[in-house]
Amino acid sequence: MLKTEMPSSQHLQLDQYPVPELVAALVDDQFDAVQAVRNAAPRIARAVEAAVPRIEAGGRLIYVGAGTSGRLGVLDSVELYPTFSWPHERAVALLAGGESAMFVAVEGAEDDHEQGARDLDGVRPTANDVVLALAASGATPYVLGALAAARAAGALTIGIANNTGSPVAEGAEIGITLDTGSEIISGSTRLKAGTSQKIVLNTLSSAIMVRLHKVYGNLMVDLKPTNAKLFARAVRLTVHATGADEARARAVLEQCGFHVKVAIVALQRQVPVQQAGKLLEQAQGSVRGALGA
Known part of the structure; x- marks a missing residue:
């Protein structure tokens, strides 16, 4: 048995x-x-x-x-x-x-x-x-x-x-x-x-x-916000990863369709979101790679 x-x-x-x-x-x-x-x-x-x-x-x-x-x-x-x-x-x-x-x-x-x-x-x-x-x-x-x-x-x-x-x-x-x-x-x-x-x-x-670089540190930076809870989470994750204040983090997230990875790179490298997206693409989606870390 x-x-x-x-x-x-x-x-x-x-x-x-x-x-x-x-x-x-x-x-x-x-x-x-x-x-x-x-x-x-x-x-x-x-x-x-x-x-x-x-x-x-x-x-x-x-x-x-x-x-x-x-x-x-x-x-x-x-x-x-x-x-x-x-x-x-x-x-x-x-x-x-x-x-x-x-x-x-x-x-x-x-x-x-x-x-x-x-x-x-x-x-x-x-x-x-x-x-x-x-x-x-x-x-x-x-x-x-x-x-x-x-x-x-x-x-x-x-x-x-x-x-x-x-x-x-x-x-x-x-x-x-x-x-x-x-x-x-x-x-x-x-x-x-x-x-x-x-x-x-x-x-x-x-x-x-x-x-597959969907996580940065221990943060889920490639989530797909589909409700109020997840939109709020995207803001918190961006604030935590970059040290930016909530208003700044939200503003950058809105520019990139609430793509947390892009917002982190844009804020950390102080570049436009379009450039941040290209840096991520060149780094195969790795936030660390895009930041040169």
Whole structure:
């Protein structure tokens, strides 16, 4: 039996716990997710190093999963645009059962190996693409079908699973095994198995974006303001990075369409925003490079 499916030997009377003890048990169990990701850190680092050159060459991040794993892939893909101005078309999420499965479980969809391959082939994978195959069990047929199609296309494949020796991890070019063990509620991999996958996806995509110069210091300087909160954040980030007062920062941001990178370079180098944009372009989008730092 898969570890993720085995009944836990702890908290055998979970249904009889008082609420404070029940909450504490559920929260404390999540620490195993963090430890599992820590143990996999070398593999995660290898995945980032392998992915960056392909993404720099124009490749896409393609997420594939079913159920909780698939929904976590969708979540990571859609958040890259507001956080890093990453183009929608370069973060593609494939979910067993299609878009409707994001909200309502589509029974049996995860068991269709051929559909996984068809869905992956449908997005026309290339050798520069990076395919993130997610499955808590590590044996989901839909994901394995997509994984095989991705490998046939020459894409970089990264398999993320929660059971050791799983076909998803073993069949990918780089396998990341998050050994979270049995769940406190037996078989419910939406718990710490899902948490561990969320941490890995956050880490992978964020590390890639850092390497693509979407971050200056520890500031997210390539965000895409789409609401009042993000416009205010853009001003704060510019003020923090340059020491300019809020009025000056806002004025320069307005001149460059609230592109924080451009505003920082313009203020620090004391040049017009058009010149700041050219300096960034020459530095491949690196604020440090544009500043000559």
